[in-house]
Amino acid sequence: MxxxxxxxxxxNFLLYTYNKDIRGHLIKCYKDMIVEDYTLKDLNCPSCxxxxxxxxxxxxxxxxxxxxxxxxxxxx
Numbered sequence: 001m002x003x004x005x006x007x008x009x010x011x012n013f014l015l016y017t018y019n020k021d022i023r024g025h026l027i028k029c030y031k032d033m034i035v036e037d038y039t040l041k042d043l044n045c046p047s048c049x050x051x052x053x054x055x056x057x058x059x060x061x062x063x064x065x066x067x068x069x070x071x072x073x074x075x076x
Contacts, residue, residue, distance in 0.1 A: 003035065004073045013047035014038050015071065026073055028056065028063040 006016040006026065017036040018029055040046050043053045043064060052071050053064035 002075060004075050006071050006073050008045040008048060008050060008052060009070050009072050010050045011045060011048040013045050015045065015052065026066055026071070028058055028065050029053070030058070031062045031064065 001019050001021050004018050004020050004026075005014060006018055006029070007014055015038055016029060016034050019033045019035055020026070021033070038046070043055065044051050050070060051067065053066050056063050056065040
């Protein structure tokens, strides 16, 4: 498991610290794998207001489906 930081692509605001379990692009964030949440839990960036994800269910788990191009990640 790798801990990554997820940032808003528009204003570089730190949105989440997340435990990513597999390699590859970030498609979704399972809510139970979010370590630290710096948002207001409404899936909009608190700094610039841009929507970066949509709520979804994958494999019977609550998740945030990332909107492509709205975030970028860095390993920590």
